[in-house]
Structure formats: structure tokens, C-alpha cells
Amino acid sequence: MKLALLLLLLHVTQAVDTMKYALMNGSIELTGVVPDVQITSVLWNWGLDKVAEWDVDEHFIFPSNCPAELNNETWALTISQLQPSCGGQYTLLINEKETSSFQLNVLELVSEPSITKECNYSSCNLTCEGNDTSYTEYTWTDDEGGNTPGSILQVEKNETLDLTYTCNFSNPLSSETRSISYKELFPPLELQTRTVIIIAVTVLASLIVLVAIIAVGIFMCRRSTKHGYEAGRTNDNGPTRDDGGFGEDSF
Template sequence: MKQQVWIIFFLAVPLCSSVQVHNATVNGDVTLSPVGISTVRSVVWKFGIDKVAEFDPSFSEDVKIFGNYRGRTTLDKETGSITISKLTLEDSGTFSVEVDSVLMPDLYRLEVHEAVYNVTIIKADSSNSSCELLCTAKPFSGEASFNYVWIKNGQFLTNGPHLTVNKSHLSYSYTCNASNPVSWKNTTVKDICKKAVNNVDIRKADSSNSLCELLCEAKTSSGEASLNYVWIKNGQFLSHESHLTVSKSDLSHSYTCNASNPVSWKITTVKAKEICKAPNRWLIPVVVVLASIGVIGIGAVGWRLYQNRDSKPDDDPAVNGTGAGSNRDTGAPNGESGGLVDKSTV
């Protein structure tokens, strides 16, 4: 019967007790003190159902420390307070205390946290209209271990590790504050959604008898074309535009285009003479077509001559021997010449 009464009393204690929460840092220390007690005669501290420390002068003037609390826990005999050092995450839990053999109604909840450090912001995802940022803090033992707050220009935006930024707002700086009950840190980024510049190219855009226009083209890996351009000749700045007009008297120089965005830059250099004297791109197909037409025409003429090389008319007198003056019929006897008779001999 006595045991049943004790169980009922023990179960009823939490119903009328309060819980004191104590936050502490890993490798730090914490002190727990009985509430409303100035002096004690005997005291027993427990973690759950396991004893942590005990002092009872009826049995011994020495303080007893139990389990893995040995070597890092002290107990004050007069106030009944205990101090635990070299805290670990496993020390998190609920403590209770008995003073002078009476179980005190208050409970002591110890929460041990890792200090926040190495807060970083990365780009988690991106689309044509938005960019998603992710804030992380280490040591990373689960997102619930840290609280995240996003700030822009000193104004609160949202809670949580993720932030979706409209691409029209990418010029702003964004700050993530990661915290827990014992520490906090923050970090700030700008233009993190930009891509690195690549594929810088210079080509001839147009030309005349006296001028040549160069065009610098560069894109990022995401196809972003809103870049900054700087033209340089012999180390001297020329222009901020993507186009550069060069006088043909200056074609012997080399020209450099620097394409950049807030996170990266690339340069390329060309000799203006090589670019501006090269034929226009549209001209090459025209030349090929004209050359093809010429080859076809020459082939047709050659084939016609080949077909007519042995063709002669059949009635050519020189060929058939029937022309005037050849084998004329004179009526002369056989074996006699058909020539004229010399009458002087008759």
C-alpha cells in the first residue's frame, strides 16, 4: 500500500510542477539550484531515474558522484546546487532534485547546443524569373537546431533556411542570420545568382572605306547577356560599349575587350587588321555560288566541243573528188589522153 501511494504521488508531481529550461553550449558548463531553498541538510540529484550526485550527512560527510558525471560535477553541501562541466549533447534532458528526502516539484530541463559557426549562403536553384538561396550553418545536426532569419537593407524578410529572390531584385544584398539559444552568426551576399562569364568573341560588325566597326559578344553559362564591356588599346581605356568603331588608319593596333559581371570577367584580344580585312561573312556564300556557276558553264562548252570534234559534211567536193577539173569526160578513146590536140602538127 505504501508503494502504491508513492507511485501516485510521483505521478502527480509533474501536474503541479514547473519546468526550468537551462541552455548551455557543448564543452561549456551549467549550474542547477533547488528552487526556494536556502539551506539543505541532504540532497539527491537525478537525471531521469539515474542518480547524478548525492549528499547525506547521516551516512557520510562526502559527496557521491555517479556514472559519467564523475570528474566533471561538483555539489554544494550548503545550497544543494550542482555544477556540471564539459557538457555534451547527451547531457540534454530533465533533472530532478530531492531535498531533505522530499522530492521538489520543479523540474530542470537542460538543453545543450552546438555553437553556430561557418554560416554560408549558396544558390539552391534558379529560373528565368527567380533565384532560390539556401542558408546553412555548421555543425549541421539538422535544420531544427538553428533558427534562420533573412534580412534585406535592415528589414526582415522571412524565417527559414530558404529565400526566393525575384531576378529584378538581384542588385540588393541579402543577409542570413543563423542562431540558437546560445550563439548566433550571420553572413551577407550579393549577386550570388549571377553566372560566370565565358565565350568572349570579337567580330567585324560593319565596315566602310574609312572605318571598321568591331563587336564584342560574351555570354554566361546560363545565356545571360546583360554584361559590362570595356575596350582597351595599348593599356588605355577606349569605350564602355559592346561596339567599337576603329579608323582604318589604326588597323595596325591590337584591341582588347573585357566582358564582366559582378562575379567574374574574361578578356579577348584581336588584331584589327586581321578582323577588318577579312571578307564579310555574307560574301563567302556568294563567291561559292558564282564559282559554281562558272564551273558549270565551262563544263557545258567543253562537252559541246567534244561532241563536234569529228563531224564533216558528206558533199564536200574536196573530200569526194567530184569537183570541177577532176576526171572530165572528153570523149577520147581508151588509153588516150583527154587533153586538147595541138593543131600545128596536123
Template structure:
């Protein structure tokens, strides 16, 4: 809030702020019967004792008050459009003084950006920020711990300039208008770029060392010299990493080989038994089949048909 006496004719306030105008009634000799405030040619507030009542006009409604005794005008929630010349009339007479109001938006906290040439021997720093409704804005720059200098929105820096002091490429900019000022964070282009590069290199080295160490330890524990990076990644990525061309784990390969040998041994034994059985069968088939009636007993070898003996044949 800013209070203005009649002898002040110019002031600047922030958007959203409050204006209080206190007119000088010393030139008014008669009792006050009417008060009227104007913004340019448009009425803001009006009071008349004879007609009674207070009128607040247009865009000033709900945010303007008028003291009917002192003539003080109070406007809150100032907007950019409230800028202009204000005047007051007592008893329809205009005092000598008028009041000029300028409403500005507060400047934002600025940020510094840089644009360098190919060799980075020269860089242009820019003090950035949205200054809509905040103009006119002045820009100041500070190098290291030096004094503020009014230069402009941009500052050109070269290696020869930075070599003059030990500021370490540290720069700060400030935005300022009639109602506010803001200062940026310290900016160091060389430090920022170098830090980013060094940080990236360190992280990369740490990751590579961890991966290589893990691979060597795993390879030593497994004892398989033929193991590759693919085997290592398959084991520790739980199937999320790339698989080999055959898609078979090393452990599974060993297990499958053992099972094949056992199967072959069992199959070999089975084939041998089958061959032995087949051989015996062939031998049995080569022998003639006989039954009890076909067998000639030794004592019957010399007999004659019909049971006749040799003695009977010769009449003995």
C-alpha cells in the same frame, strides 16, 4: 558557462558547454547532512555525511562535481542527451524549484544556393546548412543594406522585386537558434553568373590572340608560305602535338631534297667514267693480237724461202 540560481527554471546551452546549478538553501532550516541531484528520475550525484563519500553516476562520471557545502552542481562537456529536468534534494527533501535544461548544437555558417527558371526571371534562394541537433532554427533574410526579415529557409526573388532597389541582387541569410547565430556571405546570383561568363570569354580571347600572333610571327620568320598550323604546333610543342601525315619536319624536307640532288650528280659522274672505260675496252678488243714473230719487216718483203735471192735463183 551559464550559472543558474534557484529561481530560474529554464535555460538553453550549447553542446560542449558547461552547466552550473546553484540551489537555494534558504528553505532548508536544519543542518545539511545529505545532497542528491537527479536528472529526471536518474541520479546524477549524491553525497551523504553519515555514510561518507561522494557518488557520481553513469554518463555524468568524470565531468561532474558537487560542492558539499553549497550544494552547487557543475557539469562540463554538455551533450544533447543532458537535456531534461534537474532537481535537488537536501536531507531527502525536495525544494519547490526544478531546473529545465535544453542543450543545442550551435548553428553552422550558412551558404546560399539558387535555383532559377529557364528564363531566369525568377529564382529561389535557399539558406543551406547542417542543422542536426541545432533545431529549432529560425531563418532571416536581408536584401542589400535593408533590415533583417523572418521569411523562412527559402526566399523567392524575381526581376520585379530586385528592381525596387539598387541592391544589385545582393542577399544575405542568417541562421539562429537558442544558443547561437551565423550569417552567410553576400550572395548575388546575377553578378555571379555574369562574372563567370565574362571571365571565361576574356580568357578565351586572350589565348586565341596569343596563339594567332605567335603563328604569324613564326611563319614570317621561316619564310615558308606552305607552312601550316601543324608545322607551327610541331615546332613549339616539342613533339607533343599532332604530327602531319608524313611525320617529317619542314626543315628536314628541304635538307633531304638537297642531299638527293648531290647524290644524283655524283652518280651521273660515276656512270660517265664507267661508260668511257667500257668504250676503250671494246676498241682494244677489235684490233688483232700480234707478237714479234708475226710482224713482217719491209726489207724482207721480197725475199724467198730459205734466204735465196732473186739473183741466185736465176744463176746470176
């Protein structure tokens, strides 16, 4: 008898303290504990406000910021068009006695996270960032079954590794991931050498083009200056005559 009573008390305790999650713009059905007695009244409260009420004579639905509907067979409460403001404590009272209580949390879908890296020769710190909202969390996993909670993961350089590291950004109802490979953190030596060569050739070619542009500019500037000088001398001295020094006025 005592064991049965203890189990009943445990069941009621679990029912009274129940956490519920629902997605924004969706709906949820709250089904409370209904005792096996003749029911004369049913009341759902949201905090201190009435949401739905029924008694043997009438059936009422009280308007709130979120539409609600009462099932008069199971006494479940369905809330729709959910917004974060719909969250809070909902309690069910049967025959004026509380039988169930729910803490409702309305969540958004999580965003796709991004990964930033900060590396040196021997290690990398990876940071995962998403649009943090209520109940969001980060977990890092890899191909070998590694599981690290938190938004930051440190990866040590190891030439034998060839893993993919995945950031899992989630809340109780949705999740998104973003991955990065070991080779992106520590490229092979030949790839690094090839990258250095490409950068060096690109820089050298840019310098050659720059020098050529400067040389052409200097040449054009000097040519323009020379032409201007010769034109100036012609205008100052007048044209030179090649008639042996004898003109019409000599006689």
C-alpha cells in the same frame, strides 16, 4: 490568500519545467528551488541515476559520465566537461520531495553557413546551408529590416533595389552569418555586356591559338613526310653522276 497560493503554484510550475542550454566542453550551474524549511536531505538525480546526495551525517558525490559538484550552501549542482551525453533531466529533491526539474541540452557551436543561388531572368532562389544539429534554425534578413524564417529566400528582380541579404544560422547559444548582395544576383546591364565581351574575346583568342597550333602541326607533318620521301628515292636509285656518260669502263 487564494491569489498568493495561485502565484506560488505558478512559480513552482515554472521552476519544475525549465529548459537549460549549455555549450559542449563548458559547464553549467543548476540552481533549484530550496524551500524555507529545515533541510535534512538533498538529492540530485539525472534520470533515474543519482548524481549528488547529502544528508545530515554524510556528503556524497556519485560519479557519472560528467563531473558534478554540489554546493552545500545553495544546493546548486555544477556540471563540467559537458558532452551531448550529459544532457537529460535533472531533478532536485529536498527532504525527499521534488522541488525542481531541468531539461539540459548540450549544444555545439554552429558552423558558418554557405549560400547557393538558382537564378533566372526575373528571380533568384537563395538556399542557406549549415551543419544542422539540435535546435539549429535559419533566418534571412536584409538592409530594410526584412525578416524571413527558413533556409530558402526568393528574391525578385527589381532595378531599384540595392540590398544585402544575410542568412543567420543559429542555435540558442551561438550564431553565424553569411551575406550576398543584390548586385551579385542581378549584375547591372553594362557589367553583363562587359562580361559577355570578355568571354567572347577569350573564346576567339583561344580559337585563334588553336588554329595556329593545328596549322603548325600540319606544316611540320608535311615537311617531315617530304624529307622522308626524298631520302627514300636517293637510297633506291643511288647517286646521279654527271660525267657525260663516260666512265673508266667505257674504254
